[in-house]
Amino acid sequence: MLRSHSQVLYSFLPGAVFRHEDRVYGQVLSVDGRRLTDLNDVVIFSEIADYLENWPEDDRYDLPLPRDARMNEYRIISPEAVRWELFPLILECTRRSCGRVRSYQNARDIAAEGGRCAKCGAAQQQLRFYSAHNCGQVKKVYVPKCPTHGYDEISFDNTGSFLTATWRCHGPGCNGAVTSRTNMSPCSCGKWPGPDGVVRMRAHTLDDSRAYRAHYVDLVNVESSTFQTYQRHPNRNQIAVAHFLGLIGSIKDGLGEADTRSDGKRMTAAQWEVKEAVYIEMGLSADEIADLKRVRGPVETGLAALGTVSEAAVEIVAAARTFYERAAVYDRNEVPRMALADQVEVARERGDTLQADAMQQAVDVATTMGISELAVTWEFPIAKVAFGFTREQHEPGHGAIRGFRNQREHDNKYPVYAVATTTEALLVTLSPKEVLTFLHERGEAVTAPTDERTARRQLLEIFADAGARPAPADTIRTLIHTLSHLLLRGLDDGQVGFAESSLAEWMVPETLTFAVYANSLKDFTLGSLWTLLNSRSLSWLRSVCDQVIHCENDPICYQREHRSCERCAYLTFGCRHFNADLDRRVLADFLLSRGALAAARPAAV
Incomplete structure (x- = not known):
């Protein structure tokens, strides 16, 4: 057959x-x-x-x-x-x-x-x-x-x-x-x-x-030679961190710098200040000190600017597959994407003020929800690999998982079945500054960040220190995972052509990033998510905010320790984590702290 x-x-x-x-x-x-x-x-x-x-x-x-x-x-x-x-x-x-x-x-x-x-x-x-x-x-x-x-x-x-x-x-x-x-x-x-x-x-x-x-695993499958080289590069972690921190513009730039650098770690600004005083005391000229600064002093861009990032953040956090995949997904040279905020200006340029105003309202609601970027790509490169199955009970400890081997086929090897495709996806990134401010208000972060760049560095250190202090990292995972599920379920309203079972999620909590993609495994797109972004993003975001507060199983769901169930947050398919780490309470607290739930309500007529 x-x-x-x-x-x-x-x-x-x-x-x-x-x-x-x-x-x-x-x-x-x-x-x-x-x-x-x-x-x-x-x-x-x-x-x-x-x-x-x-x-x-x-x-x-x-x-x-x-x-x-x-x-x-x-x-x-x-x-x-x-x-x-x-x-x-x-x-x-x-x-x-x-x-x-x-x-x-x-x-x-x-x-x-x-x-x-x-x-x-x-x-x-x-x-x-x-x-x-x-x-x-x-x-x-x-x-x-x-x-x-x-x-x-x-x-x-x-x-x-x-x-x-x-x-x-x-x-x-x-x-x-x-x-x-x-x-x-x-x-x-x-x-x-x-x-x-x-x-x-x-x-x-x-x-x-x-x-x-x-049972499946999903992984980003960019076919470019740049990505293939990057995947195998010994400095892949440093490139991924530098890209997340905005120190390099593309992974290609990172590869170029990694292959040409011969210097060690650069000094921080404080370290250079001490060293510069020593050079002056030694009698070095201003030109000689300037030459040394170019080689060893602090820099603000490139891999050399990673000096203040801990070794644990680079070697543990950035070593996760999804973390270094994220650098490629958010590199427009590898995966082009169109952000909602940019499309507002496109609509204004073509004179469509009504649509531009509606989209701007969606941008405003997204901002109050702590979303720093909401974008769509038609070229999300995903590979899905099936390797085994379960019956009756599908979670570890409750049943067995079996492979697909048939001794009469595949030279008695263990087969795994894979399909690679390019599909459409929503790409969502939350603001590190807003999330860490929320953690500070909860007493889980020592200091509140002053700007986005500082917040990104703090975010990496939170996950690097998760073994000793798990609470802030756990809160972030729950926040990202719950929002991802509600945004995905919010698409299953019969208006964009997707059912919940035809969508899946891809998450990188360490960077406050996730994607909701069409899980059809077909190399064509309907443009449904593009239509959503341009025409229905406001109503979609408002409905998601409503789902944060209301569940059809209330008051039972509302009274649960982890406020989530099959009626509000669970996914039938598409969740690799088996609906773990979900809690509408955490998401509601975050949105309430920003006034997002009130801002999402339609204005009274």
Whole structure:
């Protein structure tokens, strides 16, 4: 069976149960395709290993940590051809007066009987239940045997719930009597027993999405040679920090400076003041001191201006993949973007004052929300990589995660399936000065910043010191993550063409940056987010501010320790952190401290 790359990655990965267009259900056995060699496999496998380390080793099946030499045991595949089998092989007669059930060993036996009921000759259909367990195993439901008539007269009385459904026998003497209640099949794994200590599978309908979830990692995949060089460069961290601090204009400038510098760390202004006094006392001329200052003295731009940034900020904070990816995403030479504030001027230049005024109101609301830049790009380069799946329970410690290996394919390697695409995205950056002022008011930051540049440096040190003082970094993560979810959910209003399940987030809390992107994995864009930015940004931001305060589950949600739930902040898909670190209370406090919630209300008519 052939499907598009995106279809396979979302709906037809190994182990998934799906409905075929021929109105039958099947289970995917394996997925084949060409081997991909143009992605950064080192980064991909590092991210997969970090993800898998959240699971205990005993709960990882066919998923060794892809580190060092074990990376060679994996293979990155473009998902194209799907091999599947009919599942489950329990059929029931479609004639309601008959309803006889028969279990088959393989599809050939069904074909031999023509798919017809042996009792009345009517067409058969698959029984719409199967059993699954946290460990990842699945099996067809257990069909009981009548002591008198065997399996020939058994029917399934479907009440709409597997818990109340029954098996009945219609043979002479039984006359439709209940043969057995439905029972949960035992699982041989021995893990995650029920309250009675017995390990059982749970029945699911064939369309129940809870019984299977694929696990992915997303990474920025800029294809330019500049980005590829930057990714591998030994000074990548310094370049990323310098770009975030505004000390270099592009990562290309940073690469050029890193490759030509031969000097060590430059002095700070205070250090130079002391050293200059020494030079004067030594009798050096003004020209000689000026030459030394150019080489060793303080500078305000370039990598040399990183002197006051701690080693921990460079070696720990900037080493995170998303941090150095952010430098490329926010480099207009690599990923062009259009900011809302700039589009106000474009609208005024073409004489569209009504739209310009509405957009300016949106800029004002965004500013009061602490957003320093709201932009759109049509060229957000994302690669999505699927490497395993879970059933029933999808979080570490509650179930097992399984890989996709099939010993008869891919030279017995462990396959991961990847699709790279360029899509549209909203790029959001909060003001470091406003966020750190908020932290200072909460008592989590020692000093309030005086300007944006100082605030950016303080922000880096907060995350560098997160091991000793976690509170401010945790507050920032919660603030960024919650706002990201509410902005994403705010798009699911039927007016921009996106459902919540078709969007995903990319976050860099260390830089107060996140993106909401179209998770379609198709190399074209509808321009919906561009339309949002130009025509609906004001109403969108206002609705998000309203969502901060109100939830359909209130007052229950309002009274939770972490004020968030499936009705206000949770995402069905698209959240790598499984909806952790969300709290509308933190976001509401931040917006209230700035007067944003009042400013977002429409003016009275």
